Amino acid sequence: MTEPGKIDPGKTDAAKTAPATPDTGKFGDIADLPFEKALAELELIVGRLERGDVPLEESIAIYERGEALKTRCEGLLKQAETRIERITLSADGRPTGTRPLDDN
Numbered sequence: 001m002t003e004p005g006k007i008d009p010g011k012t013d014a015a016k017t018a019p020a021t022p023d024t025g026k027f028g029d030i031a032d033l034p035f036e037k038a039l040a041e042l043e044l045i046v047g048r049l050e051r052g053d054v055p056l057e058e059s060i061a062i063y064e065r066g067e068a069l070k071t072r073c074e075g076l077l078k079q080a081e082t083r084i085e086r087i088t089l090s091a092d093g094r095p096t097g098t099r100p101l102d103d104n
Helices: 028-032 035-051 056-083
Strands: 085-089 095-100
Touching: 028 056, 035 085
Parallel strands: none
Antiparallel strands: 085 095
16 A cells, blocks of 8 residues: 555556645646646546545545646646647738637
């Protein structure tokens, strides 16, 4: 059994201990995870919780880590969204510049 708040290293390679940061609370290592790794670990956690074969205390700990991973993924998606731009066209169809994607 692993300590509360830590994932069994055999279950995922993203579980490592690191100092906490304000962004991720007690799961400081999450702040450095790229989107794909954070999402993959989140999917593993969801799968384990859905199977229902995890002891209660460990379920709570991995659920909390899952929440932090979800927050990380949402933040990275929001960052990517703000970087995407829509190409603007002139009346004759030629590109004239760009504007934010969600700018109507």
